[in-house]
Amino acid sequence: MTTFQTKLDVALLLESAAWPALLVDPGGIIRRANNAAIELFGNGLHGASTSILSILSGETQADPAKYLTQLERSASAAMALNFKIKDGSAIIVPTSVCAFTRDDEKRFLFQLHGYGQAPAAKSDTSSIAKTEAAPAAPPKQKVDSRATQLARSVALDLNNTLTSIMGHCSWILSQMEPDNKWRKSMEEIARAAAKSADIAENLAAFSRSDKEKEATISTNANAVLRRIQQDSQMLKDRKVQWVAQFEEQLYSARCEESKLQQVFTRVIENAAEAGAVVPRITVQTRNSDLQATLQDTNLRLQPGCYICVEISDNGRGISPEILPRVFEPFFSTKPGHKGLGLAWVYGAVTNAGGGVAISSLHNQGTSVRLYIPAHKRVSRETGIVAVKPDAGAGKTILLV
Template sequence: MRIPLIAKLTFATSLILLVFMGVLDTINLKNFRKVMIDYASSNAEEVADIINQSTYDAMLKNDKSSLYHMIGRIAKSENINHIRLIDQAGKVVYSSEIGEIGSVIGKHTDACIMCHSSDGPGISAGSLNRSRIMADRSGKKTLGYTKAIYNQPDCYTASCHFHGKDDVVLGLLDISISLETLRQKLHEYRMQFIMVTCLLLVMSGLLVTILTHYLVDIPVQRLVRHSAQVATGNLDSRVPVTSRDELGELSESVNRMTESLGEADKELMEWADSLEHKVDERTREIKRMEEQLRRSEKLASLGTLAAGVAHEINNPLTGIMLYASILNSDKRLDPALLPDVERVISETGRCADIVKDLLEFSRESSPKKEVVTLHAILDDVVTFFHKQPDFSAIDIRKKYDVTLPQVTVDPNLIRGVFINLIINAGHAMPDGGSLEIATCLSPDGAHVCVAFKDSGTGISEENLSRIFDPFFTTKPSGTGLGLAISYGIIENHGGKIEVKSREGEGTTFVVMLPVSG
């Protein structure tokens, strides 16, 4: 899966910022917690000093009632869990929690563990004031603060006291302060920091996305689109240079490379055009020589054929014409036979015209052209073949373009070409089939096209290249002149014949004649 560059940069920047803010959050929370605990310890020490000062007179007078009353009032202050007095023997002589009064504090309790730890040398209670973090009965964090009550001269010289001069510490003042407020402040600070971090992540991600889009993504996309244009062959494409940084230098370099490619391609195209022009000239020259040679051979063959036709066919045709004319003028002729006799006279005359046209073609004579509609000639030819027994199993379909323009041709010669093509189609379908005759205008509008498409046996690729050669035939009784003569007739009309065929799939002959005018 393709991940966009802008997404990678945004993710990397956000990840770095997240790690940085996480480390900063950890350090800040640790420092903030230390400051708050120090502040709570300072408050606890102030409370202890206030208690000492407030109860000083009561302790000198051994006025326990006033002493306990004042300590109890102070214990009701906000965030103070309890206050208790512990004597030298560890006995709780007073506590804001009544149930503790009279109980003995062990050496391993929170208030005594530091002085009586078995892991090291003992520490005198009078040598320091101690604070500690512990949990109360409900599991909430509290700050415990223990302050030594020293034996002062006012104490051991008073008449009401029993303390000797050698006693250094008379007892302990143990204060427990709730850290719930501290915990809440830490939680609020952390939530604020998280919100600030999230806001910074969103803002930095948005900023990186916008900057990357305009400074990196857009120039890169321009380069990508330019590369796609060059890949399609458009060497005129250029990348807009909108900055003077590395991407701008890259764009200028790509433009120079594209310009060099364009110049090289132009030189190559000019050289290719020149070479193609020279090859085309040589090819046309060779084709002209080949056509001239083929034309000479064909004319020589047709000249020989014309001489034989003149001697062998003209005389029988003249006899047929003469006797048919006599028969037509005989009044004893059955009227039912009169159309057939007239058809014989007409077709014999057309045969004579074809022989004469063949002789003229062999002598390079010009056809007798007139402006005609090819559909009329085709209809006449199709009507003729509908009456032929050999075509009874062949379905001849016409597909005409009704907008087909007229052409200037020799009707008799063109009719002969059409007849020859239909006869060849019939020979390719001895068991019957279909023949489609379609007309249309060429795409350039310069030629009228007539296509004869049969469903016959087709022509092999080897024979396809020789199909218009004089005397080439694949039929046992054929002369091989039909298509050669047809080719010459169409060529003399300024047109051409094309053939498409595949063995076993039928054949299509396309006759193209220039439009009149």
């Protein structure tokens, strides 16, 4: 649950949402609903005393105020809620709930952002095969254009503000004596601003499209993975066992090297933190020249030329309840984590025209498969030989 204060026009916020949205008072009474919500739940939402509990299925809490208090104390800003819709059936919809205060009045905003993006799950107890790896639910393949525009605008405004904060902090610190009693506080402000700037960049990158650059980009993924293994201090500190199974004739990835390195690093760091007593990470690369649509768990990948980078760990695994939410921005089960790592990975890979699939088994580990668009040509790894600056000066070098 996220709590914030705002002066935004809530009515405009509700009406501009493409998904159902509800405004609820602390007593649980629905005070306002947008057209999408009325279409889903019926005209009963127009009533002056309609309770939020009346449209929730299976909720045993009889006191709507206590129910909202429980939501507010929740560590997560988004959750899967079971709703009763106007035709009498029950559906499970990913929903974000946030509390805010405006003109000294507290309100709760329910946004059913998962409705309409994919077929809603029926609320039943159908059996699940326990011998199969539990696949992640398909992430949203399309992001509403207005939401994307809002994300970019927020990231830009936040970055501009943080630039000013960091600039002033830097100037004050440069003028401040080393033993000044406020120096430590200023350094903390500067560090916090720098972390916030990283979050703003992640938010911008999540909705940024780089497809216009892909035709001229050619990256050797094997070389990137080897460099991460050699340079990662986390892998060294945790004494991670590294198992590499690389395709020697790997196609060239149509993705910038710096972005590919960030994608791999975030997945590898997650694997290193998977909770194994003796952590082991297995990294496989292979070519994937698809002649037909590929179905990998719930990922549907269109025909084309890709490389597949599969990163597996031997950790505790991810529970079936958590697995569908791993790509959800700001969702994390790890204390102190922002929940943007895999969300950023998913955004970067899909914006490049690829896809991400994930599967996991309890106490057997997790496997993440990254499908990166590729050129159907092999990118050779090259070594760099260090020479003295004046070596060969004045000589002619023949390149063949």
